[in-house]
Amino acid sequence: DEDGYDLWLRYRPLERASQQRVQAQARSIVLAGASSPTTDAALAELDKGLSGTMGRAPAHTARIGDGALLLATPARLPALADTASPLRTELATLGDEGYLLRQTRMQGHQVTLIAANTDIGLLYGAFAWLREAAIGNMRAASSAPKLQLRLLNHWDNLDRTVERGYAGQSIWDWWALPDIKDQRYTDYARANASLGINGTVLNNVNSKPEILTAPFIAKAAAVADILRPYGIKVYLSARFSTPLELHETSTADPLAPEVQQWWNKKADEIYKSIPDFGGFLVKANSEGQPGPQDYHRTHADGANMLAAAVAPHKGIVMWRAFVYAPKGAHLADDRAKQAYEEFKPLDGTFAANVLVQVKNGAIDFQPREPFHPLFGAMPKTPLMMEFQITKEYLGYSTDLAYLGTLFEETLDSDTRTGKTVAQTLSGMAGVANIGSDRNWAGSHFDQANWYAFGKLAWNPQATASDIAIEWAALTFGPDQRVTTPVTEMLMMSRETVVNYMTPLGLHHMMGTSHHFGPAPWVDNLERPDWNPVYYHRADRNGIGFNRTAIGSNALEQYAPEIARQYADPHTTPQQLLLWFHHLPWDYAMPSGRTLWAELLARYDKGVADTKLLHARWTALKPFIDTRRYTEVEQRLVRQTQNAILWRDACIAYFQSVSGLPLPPGVQAPA
Ligand code: GCU
Numbered sequence: 001d002e003d004g005y006d007l008w009l010r011y012r013p014l015e016r017a018s019q020q021r022v023q024a025q026a027r028s029i030v031l032a033g034a035s036s037p038t039t040d041a042a043l044a045e046l047d048k049g050l051s052g053t054m055g056r057a058p059a060h061t062a063r064i065g066d067g068a069l070l071l072a073t074p075a076r077l078p079a080l081a082d083t084a085s086p087l088r089t090e091l092a093t094l095g096d097e098g099y100l101l102r103q104t105r106m107q108g109h110q111v112t113l114i115a116a117n118t119d120i121g122l123l124y125g126a127f128a129w130l131r132e133a134a135i136g137n138m139r140a141a142s143s144a145p146k147l148q149l150r151l152l153n154h155w156d157n158l159d160r161t162v163e164r165g166y167a168g169q170s171i172w173d174w175w176a177l178p179d180i181k182d183q184r185y186t187d188y189a190r191a192n193a194s195l196g197i198n199g200t201v202l203n204n205v206n207s208k209p210e211i212l213t214a215p216f217i218a219k220a221a222a223v224a225d226i227l228r229p230y231g232i233k234v235y236l237s238a239r240f241s242t243p244l245e246l247h248e249t250s251t252a253d254p255l256a257p258e259v260q261q262w263w264n265k266k267a268d269e270i271y272k273s274i275p276d277f278g279g280f281l282v283k284a285n286s287e288g289q290p291g292p293q294d295y296h297r298t299h300a301d302g303a304n305m306l307a308a309a310v311a312p313h314k315g316i317v318m319w320r321a322f323v324y325a326p327k328g329a330h331l332a333d334d335r336a337k338q339a340y341e342e343f344k345p346l347d348g349t350f351a352a353n354v355l356v357q358v359k360n361g362a363i364d365f366q367p368r369e370p371f372h373p374l375f376g377a378m379p380k381t382p383l384m385m386e387f388q389i390t391k392e393y394l395g396y397s398t399d400l401a402y403l404g405t406l407f408e409e410t411l412d413s414d415t416r417t418g419k420t421v422a423q424t425l426s427g428m429a430g431v432a433n434i435g436s437d438r439n440w441a442g443s444h445f446d447q448a449n450w451y452a453f454g455k456l457a458w459n460p461q462a463t464a465s466d467i468a469i470e471w472a473a474l475t476f477g478p479d480q481r482v483t484t485p486v487t488e489m490l491m492m493s494r495e496t497v498v499n500y501m502t503p504l505g506l507h508h509m510m511g512t513s514h515h516f517g518p519a520p521w522v523d524n525l526e527r528p529d530w531n532p533v534y535y536h537r538a539d540r541n542g543i544g545f546n547r548t549a550i551g552s553n554a555l556e557q558y559a560p561e562i563a564r565q566y567a568d569p570h571t572t573p574q575q576l577l578l579w580f581h582h583l584p585w586d587y588a589m590p591s592g593r594t595l596w597a598e599l600l601a602r603y604d605k606g607v608a609d610t611k612l613l614h615a616r617w618t619a620l621k622p623f624i625d626t627r628r629y630t631e632v633e634q635r636l637v638r639q640t641q642n643a644i645l646w647r648d649a650c651i652a653y654f655q656s657v658s659g660l661p662l663p664p665g666v667q668a669p670a
Helices: 016-025 037-054 086-092 119-135 183-195 214-230 257-273 299-313 335-346 404-411 444-458 464-476 480-501 532-536 560-567 574-580 595-618 626-658
Strands: 028-031 068-072 099-106 109-116 141-143 149-153 199-201 233-237 279-282 316-320 354-359 383-388 425-431
Touching (some): 016 037, 016 119, 028 037, 037 119, 037 183, 037 214, 068 119, 086 109, 119 141, 119 464, 149 444, 183 214, 183 444, 214 233, 214 257, 257 299, 279 299, 299 316, 299 335, 354 425, 404 444, 444 464, 444 480, 444 626, 480 626, 595 626
Parallel strands (some): 028 068, 068 109, 199 233, 233 279, 279 316, 316 354, 354 383, 383 425
């Protein structure tokens, strides 16, 4: 029985035909040149992978022979440095992290070459080759990341609770560090490196001053030492008022010289222990966090001050655009507009080593949101995409929802500024769904979301379905009788959740603070823009948030083509209809139904599709190990219950405000 700990790096025995194909490419393993911690990691992974898939790992030899699996860089192997070699020309296009896999002749022998410009590229190449082996493909490949920064963001607290985490405690055992280093840290590094993730922010964006004190720097350094051979840099979330709260300055005003000096010295201190420290992630002036606006300074003033401290060390600052104005202060009439209003005017004023990190949508990681209007609107500022891998609003680790399709939908959106959202990015961050549960992610299918994030960070043009097929094969074995239905389950799952939670562009109707389950009726929270009623605006006459010119006019934050298209409900994509429009209950939908009937139909479809998910899974019972089969099955049963609750609660509530009868044939909820 499998417990899921091995993730997509299972390396289970292959069937004979595949074994023969793999064996032909790896009769021996040859590393050109001397070993390094990173090539050690690559070789160890090849050993592990081949002993698993083949039963035993081939010998490591110094000499190239026929059938060798050869790892080489131009610096390690003169033949690759030869300017006449086409391989060298190809490598020159692959940058510091790219790799190629190729059948070729080397020193008179037929070899399988894993080549790169750096040792990290070799490690990525080794993982790619092992992936091919596990699926039995053995294809040639050449690949380089399209985005430079590919980070996980852990919302992990120092007491090991995880904000919005549904997979147990934090894997970072701060108490035991730095002396006691869990093997899990190495396995974490392997999993991430296998996807090309090259950075991790260890602690929650709602940060504490303690993380920047000497004891925690030493703990973070111990983690950094483990991750370094895998090409993963450590970053920390910094609380803006840290020096003030540690009583080491009298203010946290970013323009006060003592504050700049404190951060400069702090950066020096960190880089002494972590020479390749990545930099800081900052949540400022958002949801009660301190920030430069407390001193009437701008986000740019705050970010640039921190950027100046890390710049001499080549560090960066990722400054989050998820801001909410404090109560009463220049509060926009639509929360969806606030980030754009605060950040757009600052375009061009950020230091060169600052990136602005923007959530995929303007509200908050909803099952579906239009892309954030800041994408395409800040051409002079490098932007990071922030996706949420953990499913805060999509049913935790209970409901099955593959986020590959959600990520893809955002990345492929055309900003109508000449670029897709993906093309506006310099990096991508994913709020991790990782915890100390045996299977890391809380449920087996949630591993696919970590996987899809990593793959899309490497190549934002990859497709969610290709990624799903690959993940399914690596996770459940390359048998098409399994991978095809599993891929179908993955591909339908997110739309299913949208349908039973927030169809047709509805959003933010989840229960207060926990965000699990429906609560469209809540109208009494401290701030109006926390109440679900603020978002759906359902009343006797209709439903939806009017964001056109006669409403909040959030639409004007998009490029004119989009603003024009979405100004009219008839040309607004149906899936975003009630995000942008308040419409009468009897509004005629393209289906011929009224809006009310369409809403009911969507909720019903959501429920029906959870049953379909369940049926697809039960048909797989003969092919899946009992433990994983059962753990998934239990969740699918629960998902149908969740969907029914969502549907019935929302329909009952909307009916109570609309006063409309249920259409013929629909049962009033019991
Ligand atoms: C959401 C989430 C919070 C989180 C915040 C953020 O609002 O519910 O837990 O702190 O996003 O992204 O900063």
